[in-house]
Amino acid sequence: MKSEGRRIAMLTAYDYPMACLLDESGVEIILVGDSLGMVVLGYDTTAQVTMEEMLHHAKAVRRGVTRALLVGDMPFLSFHGSTAEAVKNAGRFIQEAGCDAVKIEWKSGIEDVVHAIVAAGIPVMGHVGLTPQTAHLEGGFRLRGKDAASAVRIIAQAVALQEVGCFAVVLECIPDVVAQEITRRLAIPAIGIGAGPSCDGQVLVVSDLLGIFERFKPKFAKRYADFAGLARQAVASYVQEVRSGVFPGNEQTFTMDPAEFAKLKAEFGSAA
Numbered sequence: 001m002k003s004e005g006r007r008i009a010m011l012t013a014y015d016y017p018m019a020c021l022l023d024e025s026g027v028e029i030i031l032v033g034d035s036l037g038m039v040v041l042g043y044d045t046t047a048q049v050t051m052e053e054m055l056h057h058a059k060a061v062r063r064g065v066t067r068a069l070l071v072g073d074m075p076f077l078s079f080h081g082s083t084a085e086a087v088k089n090a091g092r093f094i095q096e097a098g099c100d101a102v103k104i105e106w107k108s109g110i111e112d113v114v115h116a117i118v119a120a121g122i123p124v125m126g127h128v129g130l131t132p133q134t135a136h137l138e139g140g141f142r143l144r145g146k147d148a149a150s151a152v153r154i155i156a157q158a159v160a161l162q163e164v165g166c167f168a169v170v171l172e173c174i175p176d177v178v179a180q181e182i183t184r185r186l187a188i189p190a191i192g193i194g195a196g197p198s199c200d201g202q203v204l205v206v207s208d209l210l211g212i213f214e215r216f217k218p219k220f221a222k223r224y225a226d227f228a229g230l231a232r233q234a235v236a237s238y239v240q241e242v243r244s245g246v247f248p249g250n251e252q253t254f255t256m257d258p259a260e261f262a263k264l265k266a267e268f269g270s271a272a
């Protein structure tokens with residue numbers, strides 16, 4: 001798609017119904033992001049998410065995806081021990097959850113780990129710029145690559161990930177011109193989130209796009225719908241109808257054959 005100048009649409013999903021919807025809607029890549037820790041599990045950070053939680057959700061998403069490329073996000077500490085352990089954890093996304101690829105956030109020395117995972121036959125998507133698992137070490141959830149020196153480092157990281165075999169790289173929260181430069185330099189697709197319009201594709205957290213997650217809204221996220229508002233309205237109507245006796249109505253009620261009911265009455269008398 002990059003060579004044809006066609007932009008790639010990528011979104012996160014964390015469960016089966018959303019996976020079905022996104023797959024039907026035509027997104028090219030579905031990511032089971034570790035953002036699930038914050039937007040689904042209610043944790044304060046993504047660093048709390050475990051391998052077991054990621055696999056549980058990735059398996060559910062797999063059942064709903066028949067068309068898009070499915071990527072599992074390597075959670076914090078799943079690739080920080082030995083390289084062998086990182087390969088084993090990446091392999092679990094493929095063997096146990098049925099993912100097509102894994103995503104891995106940049107950290108120093110990650111090149112050897114990525115190289116080993118790719119050598120094992122597992123496609124890897126890199127992630128540079130703002131890397132949420134370690135954001136607290138670098139001043140929190142803020143723009144990265146603001147000054148020339150840090151922009152040079154991020155560009156070098158993206159190039160290094162391509163060199164060790166990544167098939168794509170996520171660029172998170174960096175100035176548009178830095179993303180443009182990375183996109184131009186890379187032969188592999190650069191997928192932006194808060195990285196401006198020049199990237200080869202875009203990714204958003206689906207809960208931000210649909211207005212499901214309301215605790216905070218990153219500047220780079222665009223809300224295309226107000227699912228939380230719709231859900232509140234629907235639940236308030238249900239509560240009101242239960243209280244007033246409107247629900248369940250005839251449509252939601254099962255009836256009994258009158259002849260059978262007559263027999264029942266005969267058995268138990270008029271109390272039945």
Ligand code: KIV
Nearest residue numbers: 012033034035170203
């Ligand atoms: O975990 C996630 O959802 C991500 C995307 C924001 C790229 O890493």
